[in-house]
Amino acid sequence: MEVVGDALVFLRTLKTKYGLGAVSVRVFGYTHNIILDPTLAKRAFEHPPASFDPTSITWTILHRVFGAPAASQHQYISVFRRMCALLTKYFLKRQYAAEIIARTATNMAEILPQLIQVPGHGDCANTATQLPPLVRRSFSRATLQALTGKTFLDAHPTLLDDLWTLDESFAELALGVPSWLPIPKLRRASAARTRLTHALEHFITLEQDAQDPTASDAIRSLNELWRSENIPIPARTAILTSIFWAMQPNSTNAAFWMLLRILSTDNLAERIRSETAPFIHPTPTSTSSININISTNTHDLPNSCPLLRACFHETLRLHHGPWSTRRTRSAITLHTDKETYLIPCNEYIHVPHGLEYTSETHFQDAKTFNPDRFLRPEARTESLHFFGAGSSMCKGYAYAEASILVFVACALHTWDIKPAHGQWKLPRAKSTGGVERAVEDVDVSVTVRRL
CATH class of the missing domain: 3.30.43.20 (Uridine Diphospho-n-acetylenolpyruvylglucosamine Reductase; domain 2)
Structure with missing residues (x-):
């Protein structure tokens, strides 16, 4: 990989x-x-x-990467199709997906304005930061919190970092490289997986005992299925880890690249703000922050904002290399x-x-970021298979797309982001078999937007 x-x-x-x-x-x-x-x-x-x-x-990955006990394989296979049906229900079917997208949007509206602390009333001082970790702290937190609820994530502040640490050794673990070998990143991944297991054991107990009312219906339904089939706790924690992992690196990397590409393209951020204005309503506060009010129909964002969606497709075309x-x-x-x-x-x-994706045979100026190519009447995205194809297609692709679009729109309405050193420069990237991961920081200067 x-x-x-x-x-x-x-x-x-x-x-x-x-x-x-x-x-x-x-x-x-x-x-x-x-x-x-x-x-x-x-x-x-x-x-x-x-x-x-x-x-x-899927079992091989669940066992090798996420630590599912070998003895649980038969039980996992017995509930596999029903788990897929539940994930499809909550992440693809409109009436259920709208609920989790709304939870995610609410989280983003709360989290994004708090991340950039600007001192003083009316002060418009800049905050120096790096764009990749800024996206992680906001997008990753908002999406995972939509599933687990706030109480659990507050109690386990290292969980997001542990998912990323595990992801860094995904390929080696999937190939069966023993995690006990004296390879530093494998040791870190093993320790992260242990912490994730302990945290999710706590989460399952909280949810099972109805002590965390903020957990999503999707998680409750999965846990009810596992409980009815006597799936052991270690297998449940492995499955949950795999679901949380599937939500994080690829989508977060896509959100980062999409935001960076929009910011670094002349006038594109303003075009997106104008297009998404009916859905995102920022209002100033008495301090130098803002409140973000999000329309209740944010699940319609992909269909109502063609330019924003075109940016998403163009970002994946340039930075995503999925395999089925x-x-x-x-x-x-x-x-x-x-x-x-x-x-x-x-x-x-x-x-x-x-x-x-980057072949001149299929795309003119294939290595140039040009979202307008997907606004043309003849443009087709069905054959691009950004989320896989057939029965192995990602069950959460509709949620992933909507959450990324909502995040980028919220970020553009919340912050003015400029390159710290004069001009935008794309960082070096590492191919992962999914969405590329930036291996260099992107230094930025962030200001809460003045309305």
Whole structure:
């Protein structure tokens, strides 16, 4: 995973220079088939679900990365589909997703104005900070608090940092590298996972005993399912950790890149403020802060603010390289007009959706940030698969999109953000197999907006 970015360049070369539709590599005793041709990828996803093992990959990650006990595998598999149904219900279905998006928006309206402390009444002094941690402290807190409630996060202030520490070693843990090896970041990840486990044991107890009324209905429903099926607490904490992790690094990184791209593009921030004004209503306070009043229909933001949404799509196009992965349960055959590929049972299929995102064949000036390209009538985003495809598509993609759009709109209405050193400069980034992670700070000067 450390070289995913270089891998995409290499795979793109194989496809364009040699015309290969797929390549196979053998790693740790397993054959991995990487699909390069979009037609082949479509054929793969058209195979019936019975052709693939729906749980082997998710269980492996749950066990190796998040610490689920090996003895819980059968119980996990027995409730897997019902868990997916619950996640789909609360994060995709409009009437339920609207509730959690509203909780998130309320959190953002409370958290963002408090993060920049400006001394004195009416004073407009600047606060020097770095943009990546500013986004983490605001976006990450608001989204996770929407699920867990405020009481739990206040009691466990290191939880967000622990999720990020665990994420830094995700690839190594997923590959089965023992966490006890004397590798500093693996040791840090192991310690973070232990703290997360203890914190979530406390959370499950609070929720189970109805001591935390601020927890979301989604979490309550999951816990009721686990309790009814006698899922042990260690397995529950591992599943919750995986859900919280899934909400954090990718979405937070996307929020950072989107905000930075908007700020560094001439006049784009003002265009976004104008477009989102019907939803975000900042009002001045008696001090140098502001109150953010958010419309009750923020779940409609993606459909009502096409420019904001176009910025989201363009950000993911440039900074996201998602892969879809399946493990075959039976042999499958993939055809194009020129080639036929046979993929035997118990092999992996990988589709790197980001292969074409920065290709001049598909996008004019492909490496230029230009959200207006997605405002054209002929623009299509369905084939870009930002959140995976088929049965492995992220169950929380609608919530992720809405929460990022709400955050960026709130941030632009709350703060004036300028580069600390004269001009905007994009930081170096590290490819992760998801949304890129900035590996350099972006120094900024932040002022609460004067209305």
